[in-house]
Amino acid sequence: MVVWLWSALLLAILTFLVIYPTGMLLLGTLTDSNPVTDGYQNMHLSLGNFATVLANPNVHAALGNSLLACTGGTVVAVVIGLAFAWIVVRTNTPWKGFIASAGMLPLFVPPLVAGVAWAILGSPKTGLINTMLARMGIEARVNLYSMAGIIFVFGMYYAPYVYMFTAAALRNMDPSLEEAAEISGAGPVRTLLTITFPLIAPAIISGMLLSFVVMLGIYGIPAVLGAPADIPVLTTYIFALTSWAPPRYSTAAAVAMILMVVTGILVVLQQKVLSGRSFTTVAGKAFRPRSLNLGPWRFLTLGLAFVYLIIVVVLPTLALLVAAFRKFLFIRDFASLFDGKQYGLMHFQRLFANPATVNSIINTMKVGVITALIGGVLAFAIGYTVNRTQAPARRAIDVIATAPVAIPGLVIGVAYLWAWIGLPGGFYGTIWILALAFVARFLPDTIKALSTSLMQIHRELEEAAWICGRGVLSTIVTIMLPLARPGVVAAMTLLFVLAIRELGSSLFLYSSSTMVMAVQLLGYYEGGNISVTAAFSLVQMVILGALIGVAHWLSRGAADGGVGRSG
Amino acid sequence: MKRMLMSRRQVMASAVGIGAAAITRRSVAAQPFTPSAGLVEAARKEGKMIYYTASFTEVEQEVINAFNKRFPFVRVEMVRASGGQLITRVKTEAAAGKLVADVVDHSDRGLMKALEHLFQDYAPPNASDYLPSALVSPRLWPRLTPGWSIAYNTELVKNPPKTWMDLTKPEYAKGQIGQVIGPSGGTTWTRIMFERQVLAEDYWKRQAATKPALYPSGAPLSDALVRGEVSIAPLIYNAILPKKRDGAPVEIFFPPEGVPIVPYATGIPKTSANPNAARLFLDWSLSPEGQAFTIKDQGNLTSLKEPPFNPEGFDPKVAKVWVPDFKQFVELHDKWLEEWNTVYGYRQ
Amino acid sequence: MSAELGVEHLRKVFATGKPAVDDVSFTVQAGEIVVLLGPSGCGKTTTLRCVAGLEHPTAGAIRIGGEVISAPEQGVLVPPRRRNIGMVFQSYAVWPHMTVRQNVAYPLRHRGMTRAEMDRKVAEALELVDLSSYADRAVVSLSGGQMQRVALARSMVYQPRLLLLDEPLSNLDAQLRLRLRDDLRRIIKRAGLTALYVTHDQTEAVVLGDRIGVMQNGKLLQMAPPDEVYNRPADLFVASFTGASNFVAGRVVERQGEFGTIEAGGGQRLTAWLPAALAPGAAVTIAIRPENIRFGHGDGANRFAAEVLAQRYQGVQTIYELGLFGARIEALEVGTTMRHEVGSRVDVVLPPDSCWAYEAGTAADLAAD
Known part of the structure; x- marks a missing residue:
């Protein structure tokens, strides 16, 4: 009775947030008209449009490029992420803690910013790296405006996804399994290859699939690096379809469907892998992870870690600094790079002379807060219902709430526009429509982040409160929420960061009074001023850094409370 | 071949005869814009307006700043989107009865003409001063009229091109030239129409043979030119002039074969909630004062019969402006663009 | 205060086929301690959780003090919070974000009693488990045995009709287990509570229980005083399980x-x-x-x-x-x-x-x- 109502309520919310917009998108795929502008009565449902798209050689090219770039990027990400996880969790490399935190930074860099930074560094003609090489008298030149460049930047930036999964698995692995191998006569390398990595294979595979899926949906990096070399991928192709005059939405929707299907298959695969993780030996007990004494080799691992950090953090930041403070990015030679006369605050002045800049920052903060609050509450409600109750339809709720993972942001913006513009009231054009789109889009990420911390709270802690005479709601408020606080704060922070970065779904939903940072950044980029773009990128990075610092500080207080012991 | 070209050029010149003739006159100083007190008062009461534009954020912010210098009491909120996205937004909002724009400003007159029914009757006080060839509807006005030029990086190009035809020379091959893709919008469509109709039927083929680097729109191309990613590029004059003024190592010229110009189509939707502010903004923009600003400060041309100014480096004696025939502008669009995509190997 | 527990033909079938609890009937007299003993998976914990209301039985009736609290055939299912029972969990389940006092006071907080009365009851309960001097400590700073005593105090502070204990000693080290085992019986008896206790440890069962019920494969094989279970095992399994x-x-x-x-x-x-x-x-x-x-x-x-x-x-x-x-x-x-x-x-x-x-x-x- 109450639980039925509750399930129905959650399903209704999810229908509004996920099913209805996705349905509109599907409609768009099956027609050659825009369901809102042309009216439903004029729609001709057929598979014709979809078939045409499937037969289009350009679609094949984009799909092929996407698969190639993401496969290559994933391979690079796995190698780097796994090595990084091993160095941080399993060796006595100095400054591990610092390396671990700094290694996560790429996650917070908007892809467009990463793309711009690497264009400044790795352009074949004007890239800073090539200027540097010329100075050193080295003949070789790098060219990141290429498939190899996209793969390289993908791999570098999405290695943290693989790292997150594998580091956790390595940390939770019973060290006696490896000890047993060594007692049996296997050397450290053989142990690593025959015992450690196979044991955490499910974590490696799911990290791999996740990074593949994320790369598949990224627009910024292939847009900046692929466009000059005319390498379209699915996302940039979709974007191009929507920006041509006249735009080709039904084609874009159909291409998006292809993207969704590919992503969907991978997500299902990933869940299969995760559900079969029983042999990952993640026992309830907390182990002290085994730390390998590398002797003098530990400076090599430290060196490798630093090379990675220099590549993903230091170089791009320097590139953005040069671009943001330098009058023109034309750099004749190495000496002119250090010509002080070329530098100044002009781009920042120009950036802040535009009132839209500050407005977009304020709007973004508002949207971020609203998204984090609504999304946090909804994700908690869903995560709790799915993981902790016997509520009817909780499987369905889980599946629907996970579905948006498979929908690329660029497309979902159109879907939300079509789905929600007709709603009565002043919903369209407000900050709320953006916030709701973000809530829906990032529901899977938020629920995942929250569920992990919910699952860590021993069931009996909650049951004890029921036995003590408390109802479900009272138990959630007095026991679950305080205990899950670090997880809730972390999930809300994640949501906040994702909302601030989000470009795709903002593009169609913002209005004059609700311009957000990501759209404004794209505006500057498309407006052709890479220096102002770089300056704004730096501003965004500083804002994000400050926010993450605050969130870290907020959740620190809760961390010492610990989470319930498990038997 | 050469004869045919000549004759086509003559045809074109006569098609825009009045305009070309007008622009050759000496420019006169712009008279200040004086709106009626009633309109100013009504706009002040509204206090704001929402401005949808397909032009660039920074360019339009300067326009807004200049407008606000005269009329600080109208707060202008801008929505900037690329041509295709802006049209989608306008259509979708209109279909849902939620079109909130007070002014819609677009570079593709063809797409705007198709949406004519969404706009209210409006004409600026100086309506008769405008070139008839730049007008497609009594409701839509050429607020902005950018023109095409060729720019090159002076640090990289020692032997610069002098004409459109020079861009087909093998010495500029292998990605030295940057090009904006044909389907990027009305602006580029105008230029590639000009190339085929005025320069040579096979101009695309010859130009494409130099393997130019393709860019999605003019703004990133102008930036790439400054950075030296490409050495030479046909660019809308207003996209590159500000950079030259800031000291970037570029030089710009208007080629003698002709200067394709792109009259925008700008109108006030019927649903405008702030029609007086919108009218004041457009009246000002279309006045000699407003046009003088876009010419002098931003490097645009104008669709006024008698330009109050000529942009820096534009000598009407050397370069003639070219406006496409609107009927052909609409009819040839899909077919020719498809051909352009094939010739340039661009995927769509 | 303490009441009799009656379990009649209790049956619990989970989604996966075989019943976890199969036609189990027994009675716990008011003030009596009954231990359910059996290997893991025998159904003893499920039985206890059915009594607690944390699992929903498939069939059979459960009564506390004559009041039917669970009878699926009649559609009766009183939620755990209304059963007025106490429970000690295997994992202690003390709330790490609260102090000892807050943990123990928690069940009293919504029962509309005065502050003074509440303080008195908490003090009594802590006295009973010998933790009076630890009242304001954070529970996470306590040892395992102390945590389990906090859990015990929390489950008894409101004088429940029935106390349920789910392997409360299994997470403690051997020595502590011996000591707390003796303490437990003394404390429960002093409070005069009816108790149902689940364990897989025979000696624990013998020391603690007034009667022992041996379970296997969801069935209750024998329920009798400890000496009878040890000297007259009902069947081969009981005999072998008890040694x-x-x-x-x-x-x-x-x-x-x-x-x-x-x-x-x-x-x-x-x-x-x-x-x-x-x-x-x-x-x-x-x-x-x-x-x-x-x-x-x-x-x-x-x-x-x-x-x-x-x-x-x-x-x-x-x-x-x-x-x-x-x-x-x-x-x-x-x-x-x-x-x-x-x-x-x-x-x-x-x-x-x-x-x-x-x-x-x-x-x-x-x-x-």
């Missing part, structure tokens, strides 16, 4: 009242308790505890001579393996000296009261440990 580790195959020769003459391997005959109605000729398994085999001459039945095959010295006791009935039989003798050498022949007495013959069972009936 009878010698099994001798045989055949019924004849029956005399409760006892019977059994012919074991090697043609030797012995007298054994024969609870089942088995006809002569029926195959039986005789279970004998190693402690019940006596060395030396004695009178009465079941005297045998056996060879010492091996010995295992354990300090305070020695286990001898004897060749008897054509099998190896273990016998245990208390004392720090080893009296019988390997290879020697010894006389042993198997008191008929301590030889229990059951219908010949399969290996599955025997407790795994």
Whole structure:
């Protein structure tokens, strides 16, 4: 009775947030008209449009490029992420803690910013790296405006996804399994290859699939690096379809469907892998992870870690600094790079002379807060219902709430526009429509982040409160929420960061009074001023850094409370 | 071949005869814009307006700043989107009865003409001063009229091109030239129409043979030119002039074969909630004062019969402006663009 | 205050086929402590959780103090919070974000009592578990044993009708377990609570329980006072689970009242308790505890001579393996000296009261440990 109502309520919310917009998108795929502008009565449902798209050689090219770039990027990400996880969790490399935190930074860099930074560094003609090489008298030149460049930047930036999964698995692995191998006569390398990595294979595979899926949906990096070399991928192709005059939405929707299907298959695969993780030996007990004494080799691992950090953090930041403070990015030679006369605050002045800049920052903060609050509450409600109750339809709720993972942001913006513009009231054009789109889009990420911390709270802690005479709601408020606080704060922070970065779904939903940072950044980029773009990128990075610092500080207080012991 | 070209050029010149003739006159100083007190008062009461534009954020912010210098009491909120996205937004909002724009400003007159029914009757006080060839509807006005030029990086190009035809020379091959893709919008469509109709039927083929680097729109191309990613590029004059003024190592010229110009189509939707502010903004923009600003400060041309100014480096004696025939502008669009995509190997 | 618990024909079937609890019935008198004993997966915890209301039974009725709190056939299901029971969990389940006092006061906070009354009750409960001086500590700073006592105080502070304990000692180290085991019974008895206690540890069950119920495969096999469970096990499983580790195959020769003459391997005959109605000729398994085999001459039945095959010295006791009935039989003798050498022949007495013959069972009936 109450639980039925509750399930129905959650399903209704999810229908509004996920099913209805996705349905509109599907409609768009099956027609050659825009369901809102042309009216439903004029729609001709057929598979014709979809078939045409499937037969289009350009679609094949984009799909092929996407698969190639993401496969290559994933391979690079796995190698780097796994090595990084091993160095941080399993060796006595100095400054591990610092390396671990700094290694996560790429996650917070908007892809467009990463793309711009690497264009400044790795352009074949004007890239800073090539200027540097010329100075050193080295003949070789790098060219990141290429498939190899996209793969390289993908791999570098999405290695943290693989790292997150594998580091956790390595940390939770019973060290006696490896000890047993060594007692049996296997050397450290053989142990690593025959015992450690196979044991955490499910974590490696799911990290791999996740990074593949994320790369598949990224627009910024292939847009900046692929466009000059005319390498379209699915996302940039979709974007191009929507920006041509006249735009080709039904084609874009159909291409998006292809993207969704590919992503969907991978997500299902990933869940299969995760559900079969029983042999990952993640026992309830907390182990002290085994730390390998590398002797003098530990400076090599430290060196490798630093090379990675220099590549993903230091170089791009320097590139953005040069671009943001330098009058023109034309750099004749190495000496002119250090010509002080070329530098100044002009781009920042120009950036802040535009009132839209500050407005977009304020709007973004508002949207971020609203998204984090609504999304946090909804994700908690869903995560709790799915993981902790016997509520009817909780499987369905889980599946629907996970579905948006498979929908690329660029497309979902159109879907939300079509789905929600007709709603009565002043919903369209407000900050709320953006916030709701973000809530829906990032529901899977938020629920995942929250569920992990919910699952860590021993069931009996909650049951004890029921036995003590408390109802479900009272138990959630007095026991679950305080205990899950670090997880809730972390999930809300994640949501906040994702909302601030989000470009795709903002593009169609913002209005004059609700311009957000990501759209404004794209505006500057498309407006052709890479220096102002770089300056704004730096501003965004500083804002994000400050926010993450605050969130870290907020959740620190809760961390010492610990989470319930498990038997 | 050469004869045919000549004759086509003559045809074109006569098609825009009045305009070309007008622009050759000496420019006169712009008279200040004086709106009626009633309109100013009504706009002040509204206090704001929402401005949808397909032009660039920074360019339009300067326009807004200049407008606000005269009329600080109208707060202008801008929505900037690329041509295709802006049209989608306008259509979708209109279909849902939620079109909130007070002014819609677009570079593709063809797409705007198709949406004519969404706009209210409006004409600026100086309506008769405008070139008839730049007008497609009594409701839509050429607020902005950018023109095409060729720019090159002076640090990289020692032997610069002098004409459109020079861009087909093998010495500029292998990605030295940057090009904006044909389907990027009305602006580029105008230029590639000009190339085929005025320069040579096979101009695309010859130009494409130099393997130019393709860019999605003019703004990133102008930036790439400054950075030296490409050495030479046909660019809308207003996209590159500000950079030259800031000291970037570029030089710009208007080629003698002709200067394709792109009259925008700008109108006030019927649903405008702030029609007086919108009218004041457009009246000002279309006045000699407003046009003088876009010419002098931003490097645009104008669709006024008698330009109050000529942009820096534009000598009407050397370069003639070219406006496409609107009927052909609409009819040839899909077919020719498809051909352009094939010739340039661009995927769509 | 404390009330009688009645469980009738309780049945719980999870989604995966076999019932976890299968037609279990028993009563716990007011003030009595009943222990459910059995190997893991036998259904004892599920039974307890059904009583708590944390699992929803498939069939059967549960009453506390005469009030039906669960009867799925009648659609009765009182939620846990309205059952007025206390529960101590295996994982302690003390809330890490609260102090000792906050944990114990938690169940009182919504019962509309005055602050003074609440303070008094919390103080009493902490006094009872000997934690008065720890009231304002954070629970995470306590040891495992102290945490479990916090959990106990929390479950008793509101004088529930019934106290449920789910393997409360299994997460503690051995020494602490022994001490807390004795404390637990004393505390529960002093509070006069009715208690249902679940464990897989036989000694814990014997020390704590007024009665023990042995469960296997979802069935309640026997419920009786500890000495009866130890001396008159209802079946082969109960006998083996409580420690009878010698099994001798045989055949019924004849029956005399409760006892019977059994012919074991090697043609030797012995007298054994024969609870089942088995006809002569029926195959039986005789279970004998190693402690019940006596060395030396004695009178009465079941005297045998056996060879010492091996010995295992354990300090305070020695286990001898004897060749008897054509099998190896273990016998245990208390004392720090080893009296019988390997290879020697010894006389042993198997008191008929301590030889229990059951219908010949399969290996599955025997407790795994």
